[in-house]
Structures are given as structure tokens and as C-alpha cells.
Amino acid sequence: MSDLLERLRGRGWRMTAQRRVVAEVLNGDHVHLTADEVLARATDRLPEISRATVYNTLGELVSLGEVLEVATDGRAKRYDPNAHRPHQHLICSDCGAIRDVHPTGDPLSALPAAERFGFTVSAVEMTYRGRCPECARA
Amino acid sequence: MSDLLERLRGRGWRMTAQRRVVAEVLNGDHVHLTADEVLARATDRLPEISRATVYNTLGELVSLGEVLEVATDGRAKRYDPNAHRPHQHLICSDCGAIRDVHPTGDPLSALPAAERFGFTVSAVEMTYRGRCPECARA
DNA sequence: ATTAATGCAAATGCTTTGCATCTCT
DNA sequence: AGAGATGCAAAGCATTTGCATTAAT
Numbered sequence: 001m002s003d004l005l006e007r008l009r010g011r012g013w014r015m016t017a018q019r020r021v022v023a024e025v026l027n028g029d030h031v032h033l034t035a036d037e038v039l040a041r042a043t044d045r046l047p048e049i050s051r052a053t054v055y056n057t058l059g060e061l062v063s064l065g066e067v068l069e070v071a072t073d074g075r076a077k078r079y080d081p082n083a084h085r086p087h088q089h090l091i092c093s094d095c096g097a098i099r100d101v102h103p104t105g106d107p108l109s110a111l112p113a114a115e116r117f118g119f120t121v122s123a124v125e126m127t128y129r130g131r132c133p134e135c136a137r138a
Numbered sequence: 139m140s141d142l143l144e145r146l147r148g149r150g151w152r153m154t155a156q157r158r159v160v161a162e163v164l165n166g167d168h169v170h171l172t173a174d175e176v177l178a179r180a181t182d183r184l185p186e187i188s189r190a191t192v193y194n195t196l197g198e199l200v201s202l203g204e205v206l207e208v209a210t211d212g213r214a215k216r217y218d219p220n221a222h223r224p225h226q227h228l229i230c231s232d233c234g235a236i237r238d239v240h241p242t243g244d245p246l247s248a249l250p251a252a253e254r255f256g257f258t259v260s261a262v263e264m265t266y267r268g269r270c271p272e273c274a275r276a
Numbered sequence: 277a278t279t280a281a282t283g284c285a286a287a288t289g290c291t292t293t294g295c296a297t298c299t300c301t
Numbered sequence: 302a303g304a305g306a307t308g309c310a311a312a313g314c315a316t317t318t319g320c321a322t323t324a325a326t
Binding site for chain 2: 291
């Protein structure tokens with residue numbers, strides 16, 4: 001909830017007009033924009049911003065841990081600024097729409113109705129991410 | 139475990155040399171090939187098979203529910219023939235290597251050491267897939 | 277002054293498509 | 302025969318890259 005821009009300033013992140021606009025566009029709850037959507041919204045406020053800068057900035061924010069990258073399988077990645085509160089994702093396999101959800105109880109069992117947002121849930125999938133022994137060695 | 143080819147025959151799947159080779163290449167446990175790897179192995183056995191056919195066939199197998207598509211974020215998708223036994227995935231963020239895992243207890247907590255295969259696990263991520271109300275209406 | 281961010285345009289990687297030809301059933 | 306699968310090559314989309322220019326500290 002606390003402002004993304006403020007958090008970034010607090011971390012001594014080098015500020016430019018472009019970076020500010022990207023952070024502003026991304027700020028908020030339930031925001032899951034694609035890079036293209038970020039570019040479109042950013043261009044409204046700052047017409048000279050380039051696609052490369054949007055990608056650069058998004059990549060930065062992800063490595064800073066301030067934004068989460070959500071892969072939607074086939075479709076363009078979405079960027080989620082809600083990195084400070086743990087949550088999971090509910091993704092529409094038709095259109096790629098995303099909702100944040102907070103499952104209760106055993107997460108592999110059905111998602112509570114109150115957390116389903118009208119979706120017909122057909123699959124739950126869990127992924128552990130890390131480094132394999134070979135890559136850790138390098 | 140039971141043979142992928144047999145299951146496909148049993149379902150009345152139209153058989154061709156190309157489809158047979160793809161199914162053979164994919165058969166087995168702990169198999170997580172990319173489309174390109176499938177093409178390479180298939181080409182060894184049937185030099186005239188085309189990339190388009192490999193993609194077509196993989197797509198078919200996925201919609202039949204006989205093969206799982208595993209998105210590895212940025213990298214090429216991998217195809218997992220182990221669709222008949224529930225399991226989760228452990229993915230290396232450096233090289234994209236995949237292992238099947240069977241977490242016990244609360245899946246969002248740490249993966250048991252015996253299931254870690256030497257990986258350093260840095261994140262667990264859960265995704266619910268389904269159809270949103272708007273798409274369901276269409 | 278230094279160091280890093282920006283913009284452009286071209287390149288990349290994976291996957292899909294259109295369409296004519298060939299093959300299973 | 303007829304529905305459907307195949308191969309080819311080109312197109313598509315999301316994302317990345319190289320490099321000269323520009324701006325922040």
C-alpha cells in the first residue's frame with residue numbers, strides 16, 4: 001500500500017522523469033499491467049518515453065523486489081506492484097486476466113468461493129523456484 | 139507410467155509416423171523437453187518431420203490432457219508427459235531445468251529436503267487457472 | 277565530471293499461420 | 302473419397318541488444 005515511489009526514493013533509486021512515470025503507472029492495488037499497457041499509460045503522461053526504457057525500468061523494479069513478474073503462459077508477462085504482501089494468482093486461461101487471491105486452509109484444495117471472483121477454477125499449480133546444483137556451482 | 143502411445147491409440151487418436159515419433163520421444167518419467175528438443179530427437183528417427191508438425195502435435199497432446207505444458211518464464215516452454223500423476227515443479231531460474239516434486243504437508247512451507255534435488259529454493263508460487271466471468275459468458 | 281539512463285532501430289527467440297500437398301481411415 | 306495431417310516459409314509477438322546521446326548526481 002505505501003507508495004511505490006516513496007519506497008524507491010528511500011532506497012536511493014536514481015530518479016528520472018521516465019522512471020517516475022513508470023512507478024506512478026504501476027502504483028496501486030490489483031494492478032497487473034503488461035509492458036505494453038505500462039508503455040501506453042506512461043506515454044499519455046510523457047510522450048517521449050521509449051519502449052526500451054519501460055522494459056529496462058520494469059526489469060529494475062523486478063530485481064529490486066518491488067514488483068512481481070507474473071508469467072501468463074503464451075501471453076505477455078504482467079507486472080504486479082503488490083510485492084509486499086504475500087498472495088497468489090488466479091489467471092483466466094482465455095483472456096489472461098489476473099486477480100490476487102489469498103487462499104485459506106490447504107492451498108491445493110479448492111479456493112474458497114469468496115476468493116473466486118466468479119472464476120471457474122479448473123487447475124491449481126504450484127511452482128518452486130530456485131537454482132539447480134549445476135548453476136549454483138558456476 | 140503406462141505407455142503414452144497406447145493411451146493415445148486407445149483414445150482413437152489418428153496415427154501418423156510423425157505423431158508416433160513425437161509420442162515416443164516424449165514418453166517416460168522426468169521428461170521435460172522443449173519443443174526444440176522434441177524436434178531434434180524426433181528428427182533423429184524421422185528426418186523429414188517439420189517444426190510445425192511438432193508444434194501442432196504438442197498442442198494436440200496438451201489439449202487432450204496427455205501432456206502438460208510448463209511455462210518457464212522467458213525461456214521456451216517445456217512439455218511434461220507425466221499428466222496422470224499429480225505433482226508440482228521445481229524450476230531453476232538460471233538454466234530452466236525442471237524436476238517433478240511431490241511436496242508433503244503444507245505446500246507453501248519449505249519443500250522437504252528429500253524433494254529438493256540439491257536446489258536452493260528461493261520462492262514458492264501458486265497459480266489458480268480458470269475462466270473469468272466475462273470469458274465464461276462468451 | 278562521472279556514471280548511469282535513454283531512445284532508436286535492428287535483432288532475437290519462440291511460436292503461429294496460410295496454404296498447397298499428401299496420408300490416414 | 303474425404304477429413305485431416307504435413308511441410309514450408311513467412312509472419313507475429315514479446316522482449317532484448319548495441320550504441321550513440323542525454324541527463325542525474
